[in-house]
Amino acid sequence: MGRRPHEPRAARRLRPRSGGDPVRPRALVYGDVDLNLIDGSAVWAQGMVQALARAGCEVTFVLKAPIRTGRLVDPLRALPGVTIHSPHAEGRIPAKIPMPPRWAAGVLAELDAAAPFDLVVVRGHRIAAKLAAGPLAGRLWTYLTDIPQSAPEMSPAKAAELGRIADASRLLLCQTEELRGFLETAVPATAGKSVLFPPVAVLPDRLVPAQDGAPVGDRPLRLVYTGKFAPRWNTLEMTRLPARLAERGVEAEVHMVGDKIHDDPDDPSYADRMENALASAPGVVRHGGHPRAEAMRITAGCDIGLSWRHPELDAGLELSTKLLECGLLGVPVVVNRTPMHERLFGADYPLFVATEDDVVEVLAAVRADPRIHALAARRCRAAADEYTLDAAVARLRSYVRQVFPEPSEAVLGAAPAGRKLRVGVASHDLKFFTRLMDYLKSRPDMEIQVDHWSALKAHDAERGHALLDWADVIICEWCGPNALWYAERKRPGQRLVVRLHRFELYADWPGQLDIDAVDQVICVSPHYRDLTLSRTGWPAEKVTVIPNWVDDTQLDRPKLLGAEHHLGVIGIAPSRKRLDLALDVMEELRRDDPRFTLFVKSKLPWDYWWIWRKPEERAHYEKVFRRIRRSPLLSGGVVFDSYGRDVAAWLRRIGFVLSTSDDESFHLAPAEGMASGAVPVVRNWPGADTIYDERWIHSDTASMAASISASVAGGTWEADRAFAREQVVAAYGLDEVCRQWTELLAAGPSAAATPTAPLPARETMTRG
Template sequence: MTNHPRERERASGVGDAGSPRADRPGGAASERPRSLRALVYGDVDLNIIDGSAIWAQSMTQGLAAAGCEATLLLKAPVTTDRLVAPLTTVPGVVVRRTYEERLVPDAGPRGLTPDQAVELITRLDAEQRFDLIVVRGKRLAIAAAQTEALAGRLWTYLTDVPQTVAEMTATSVSEITDIAVASRFLLCQTEELRGFLESTIPAACGKSVLFPPVVVTPEGVSGSGAPHEPLKLVYTGKFAQRWNTLEMTELPAALAARGVPAELHMIGDKVHRDDPDWAKRMSKALESASGVVWHGGKPRAEALRLSAECDVGLSWRAPEMDASLELSTKVLELGSLGLPVVVNRTPMHERLLGADYPLYAGETLDSVADTLTLAADPEIYREAAERCRAAAADFTLERAAARLRGYLDLACPPAPAGADPERPLKVVIAGHDLKFFTRLAEYLMSLPGLDVRLDEWEALRSHDQYRSKELAAWADVVICEWCGPNALFYAEHKRPDQRLVVRLHRFELYAEWPRKLDIEKVDAVVCVSPYYASLTRELAGYPADKVVVLPNWVDVAQLDRPKLPGAEYTLGMIGIAPSRKRLDRGIEVLGELRRRDPRYTLAVKSKQPWDYWWVWNRPEEREYYERTYRMVQRDPLLSEGVVFDPFGPDVATWLRRVGFMLSTSDDESFHLAPAECAASGGVPAVLTWPGADTIYSARWLHESTEAMADAIHAIVSEGRFDAARRAAQAEINENYSLSRVCDLWTDLIVHGKVPAEPEPGAVVRA
């Protein structure tokens, strides 16, 4: 587990950004005493209008709109203030002009190097500590990741990273892993990029969040809503080979040959010179090609006004760009003006505009010219323009600010009511395996008013006794994750004025440690479900009021992602060892369903049983798996319907293709997988193991594999999948969201307050 640096003076924004999270029950958080301070630096030149420069401007605006004091640090000397000047009038924004202020005396004429930028950021941070530091550019991010003083506060925007498995070399994996470890968030432009990163970089899981392009258009500026004659095409941005900008200059002539008078308006002044011959031809075409009007570089607002006077936007790119995991800001900007845009047909564009969008481009100049002739038809024009306008509505500054407020609440929560940041409560978290407590620990460490330290034991019985004794003497509150030797140690060394909380799992309930624990020294024993709380009281003999229920958490924000097409036909299982997880029952459900519809499949995300020595060394376990796997291999109905996926933390990405999560175990203490699937927009399917009815409502419980298959097929075949998954998601969000569970733990730690336990047989409620 990675320790994340504490920030004693951490606080939050004022106004809307400073209010407690909307999903916080009981208003557990206090108001923030000051605005958050954010620094934005991109390894980009704001003198050149392109997507990266627009990002720096819009990110700064978004943070200011979210309630931050936002400082934009410039890489290069200002030769044109087309992008910088509009920021000087935005409340809460400060622009630091590196060259004009002589902040780096030895800076070269073309802008700061990544090392110079990181050194300057670190120096400015030492003068006025920033709560978050937003950076863009891979080389810059690598340098920042090596700077310990910035660790945990970096919000790294990733674009110039490998976007295919072939490009993701061992060096790239190592570099991006370092960036992920040092960052609080990895800001990803699209769901596709986030999924790719999580599938290839385990450290990115749980830190990758969406920050799509931001569209800010001048007030009152929009297109006419109908095509004109001549048809005015517009392209804005850089001029580069893969962007097909040279081929675009031939479109007016190609359209004239089809009887469609046309002009091409091109806005921008950055010509890529990787190929000098191409650059020369591009420059000549801008100046002299028939039907081409070159406006040169313009301030962003002026570029948008000129675009609004045109009819159709162009974002036609070379085929090798189709695999890009990024979304063009220009497409969204033009769409927000009410202009239809010619784009390549890609899965991302189909999700954005629909598979039947009428202005998809082909690979050749002639095919694009044919597409543009359609745009001259008023009906087709209006349909395409409305699609683009509707798509752009999800990328406004207001949407970006709301998204950023949510991330700010996660990264920099306000102090809990009753906690004093000047005299923080001292908390120790002790255990040999903290993987089930990681997100809770990270949250507690982020809270002003709490000083949290970890006592990570090497093994159940192995630890640094001197450090543990020091922490026992230091702490106000001790949390023991697992009721094992760690709990016995801290109970033995507990002071009368100290509070001790022990979280007990199924694993240790049947061991000797709970019965050896001096329960009089313990203030609360935490179980994750009412059933196991009752079982703990019975087997360990603990007083009823000492055993409390704090459920497992589900990171609903991370898991809530768009399902892939056909997800309703995919069953899922996570973790199939040991045999009491009953993979065989899951396969029985699959068999029942495939007899009705061969589209059903079962995806199993798990280590294999032979990966666990303590499972594979037991003859009865080995025999069970050999028998089960033979059944799959030999049955034609099943052999093509089961897919085994590797174990890993990329659960949120994997769940995008899963519609139903099976829980077919003999017993479970909670079983998180069905809840995670529900949070992802899927449906739980749970056999009634003991206590399941205290965690999941009756609509998701089934008495047999046959009944489970019947229920799943009825939901799918009767068209009720969307309704069922919405209901499941609402239930899990209400009961087990990470924010709710974090608040429950905060109340327990700060105030000793525990929630009332639900009645027997009732699902836990907020």
């Protein structure tokens, strides 16, 4: 029962240091980045190290290349809690050779072997792929940028590689919501691990942002570009702008900051042409490479930033740090019109461009009308406020708290003195337990081992006996053969917790279970607790309620335009899910407003052989799909989306989540919708009122449709969805459910005498 390849080492931190200060997590940072050159990746490295240090980590930053200039590294050396490690300076790597990924992976592993790190932040898919196969797997916080960012580019081989990286990563740091959503759809293993870490924009000390105002009319219009010089970045075209503006009667300069000229194999003469333009093009002021603070000082002295790129980059899912830095400086930016940039600056931002002619037009307009410059500067500054170092630090602090929860004296007290609480988990299927498992493994006061049954009744008895010999507490996920096996064999004083689902309640196993050997049975709702007690006759104190968890942090994503007219259903099989009733709701709504659309995310019924073989099930779905094809009201109004783990990304388009089932034990879909900022619309199935607030529960489909129409037409949708999210986080948020599980596992052997069922949801979740 040794550690699996991608299972992280046990956390170092067990108890606070004397004086009460917690041990700071040790972070190792490496990027496929040359800090001698100023570009977005180098700025990322600076921002990441600064943010981790301020978030409470001890940071070791490993340099890829030998340092020829300290303009980017020296500010990091001065930070408390930061160590700069140079393999070249130590003689590990030849002095003039940047480390290739294979060498870098070896260096990082050696450093970790000498003094283990708690997390490893890595940028670059090649180095991440190397680390995913080594001893750092399980502790990687992988920053994904240089990867396919469109479906045509995502080959099966690349998707498989990213899947391996995701499996080996504790977190995947994504620049933008667009990138996160794409990855979760293209690479299922990334779902649940992908979190946002946007670019960090930081003003150097003593640098004062420009004030909103028009460029001074008696001097040239000052344009500025900072970064690398490359064909798709349109830097050669930028050097032509002063001459072209002169033809329009506008005197202009373009200030170029940077010293990295790209060698383009498709255009061998590009580097020479770029070099000549920097040296001799009229109106071009070449500043060369500078420390970031100086580059930003130059930017602050200019009027307009240039971030106009080739249209091939419009579909990119990354956000340029340059845009944000200019925003902080009060320098508006000429930029391509893309959906991401429209969300950032507003669809009516005045400096959107597509072609070189567009650039000339908007710059001439800025010179002619000072109001354009002032509006653009305000928009850029407002956008940049969301990407400050303080915002990055807050994000990283939340991720550190998530990955490294503080130890509990109660948990440590439930284990023999001097060691952690040993928790065994036995199951054939952990799909409903994944995030709870992640949480338990992350706790510094617990050790977790798993007895994975290969099928419902297929078990390696030797592995089970090893778990019995080792564990203080055993959790049986599902009340099936696993629970019967452990109840028959548990040691005296060993605690056994069984989680029961709807599936088992109507099977034979609960009747065969030796309830005297079980300390606690967990049900996910008060209604199913009552059903369990009535069907089994078990003592009431043995059966308690801990609800299903909702990953409210992962699901909290901005809604897409038009979401208020989009209804969602997750899962339509078997027939008791009642897709036909969801169609009733849709027809009622579309009689008055054809904008309403139903999105169905589900496997199709014929994908489940045990469902499709039943004649009554086939007849139900044949009728439903025939109705969708033939109903004029449903024409174009029902969309079927693929089943998959990308629920959080899918929910961005959904404004209402329907639950039309005949019965449910909990029905997670409405709760996930609430956490995403959607409004739940729940049919009054038995027990619904013990899980959801009665304001969301309806007696029939007409009432469901009327509530949706009233929310949208009455202008209350925004308030309704905000309240729904507030409710679900308080009652079923992942932190809350993990807290309840921690308390249960920390309780002593006599804890079974005290039921822990929560108050009914209608009491705990109803406003005022």
